[in-house]
Amino acid sequence: MQSSCINLTQAARHVQLFRIDGHSATWVKVSAPIASCRIAVGGYDWAIDYYPNVYYCNESWIKLGFTMASDGAARGVVATFRCRLVDQSGVLKPSGEKTLSCTFSYGLTKEVHFMRRFDVNVSGYVQQDDSILLECAITVLLDAAAAAAAAAATTTSVAAPPSxxxxxxxxxxxxxxxxxxxxxxxxxxxxxxxxxxxxxxxxxxxxxxxxxxxxxxxxxxxxxxxxxxxxxxxxxxxxxxxxxxxxxxxxxxxxxxxxxxxxxxxERLKLICADKVCAGISVDTVATSLAMAEQHGCSKLKARCIEFILATPANFQAVAATEGYKFLTDVCPSVLNDLILAIFARYKPFRCS
The missing domain is CATH 3.30.710.10 (Potassium Channel Kv1.1; Chain A)
Structure with missing residues (x-):
């Protein structure tokens, strides 16, 4: 007996890159999105809204809103949205995805609490220019008429080979x-x-x-x-x-x-190398990596090194006993002031108003 595969469904898919500049400055909690875009997929218009800092589960989160923006849609449209962070320098793999599937009608908005701001800040996806890049994939299930139109459109174009x-x-x-x-x-x-x-x-x-x-x-x-x-x-x-x-x-x-x-x-090579050094931080390497970050103006690498050193008292004691720490104090004594300020910022007592 022979078997064959029949495609019972067809879909249109679009991937949209969503760049957010000035990520660190978007910590203020606002009720309205600070960035939006509108795109057409599967014969319908869709809006993506970016909320930089919303309160969710007692923490600060980045939230995305997805809305079907086509006026006069006669029936529900099944669509799936997938969102993840991508590394603009090409070093890190994309982050884990958040997925939302729903039947949409005109004006219906669905929200995705994408990632905690703290997790974004320490993820390595925040670039030296303080930007992040979101990749949003939109897949729309097509009916027979829409599928035929999409198939006709694709047959008229020939994909070019990769560069x-x-x-x-x-x-x-x-x-x-x-x-x-x-x-x-x-x-x-x-x-x-x-x-x-x-x-x-x-x-x-x-x-x-x-x-x-x-x-x-x-x-x-x-x-x-x-x-x-x-x-x-x-x-x-x-x-x-x-x-x-x-x-x-x-x-x-x-x-x-x-x-x-x-x-x-x-600068691109500098960012790629800084990310590779950042990925290899350990007790034995963090002090020399911090000196390197200070000498070459790598702010993200410097912040990651300080975070590692101050993660626990045991970390600080272990790093201070290394030859690299002695090298750091000789070559970049100014970094010690940054460490002291970071310690006070982390462990300062709460004050009663």
Whole structure:
């Protein structure tokens, strides 16, 4: 006996990215949404409202409202909404989803208490520019007429293959064809292309096409950097990705690349490296990571390090006994003031009014 699969339902799906700038400034509790958008899915209009701070279960939460905004809808429409946080730097995997399924009619609003604000603040999804990015997927179950219209629309378009720009630039770096500048790094020669470097780094732009002496040089010496780190920097410049390494080597490389990224004004690489360092924080590494965050202006990494150190008295005692803590006090003594202020902020006694 042969069996076959019959598709009894059809649906339209749309994914909407919802960027919230100034996340830290949205802590004030308000009854109205601070951001909204309206999109069309499955032949109907839908509104998404963002509430930054609502009181729910005795805590502060981020809430989303979903509304069917099509006037004159004759009957109920079945739709599903899925929401999650995504990392704009491309390092972290998306957060867990919150899902809502319901039969909607015109003007019906359903609310989703998405995530506690505290969990968002410590999740790693808040970018250095204080923004977060929500991904909202909307799936609408179609009736026969709507399904036929959607099928007709999809048959008229052909999906383009995924971009292979990174592969081509990576091959150009590997082959060194057309390379017009050579760098001397720790005694090793590394060839590259001036235009690519200048397009990706404002520092390379100034060195190679500005008024600096390197402008007319065919060989440029890079001091204070290992050849392996410089090659990893070039790999990111050409492909926008980090070299493939095991987890431990990748975290070690991230520490060196963080310094290189700051040195060459590459903010995206700096954020990616800071996130990798942040993910590897431990008693043995947190002090040096904090010094690194202070030296390179990585506010999120600095906050995460201080949070780790002050999580428990045992943590603080263990960190204070490490060689890294001694290094921190020698190199960045100003950070100790931040630690003291954080201790007072955390443990200050309540005052009676």
């Amino acid at each position: 292979d720009l990174q592969r081509h630039f990576g091959e150009m770096l590997r082959s060194q064809k057309g390379a017009d500048v050579t760098f001397l790094v720790s005694g090793e020669s590394v060839a590259a292309h001036r235009c690519v470097l200048a397009a990706r780094s404002p520092v390379f732009m100034a060195e190679l096409f500005g008024d600096m002496e390197e402008k007319d040089s065919e060989r440029i010496e890079i001091k204070g950097m290992e050849a392996e780190v410089f090659r990893a920097l070039l790999h990111f410049i050409y492909t926008d990705t980090l070299p493939e390494q095991d987890e431990e080597d990748a975290r070690t490389m991230a520490q060196h690349l963080l310094d290189a990224a700051d040195r060459y004004g590459m």
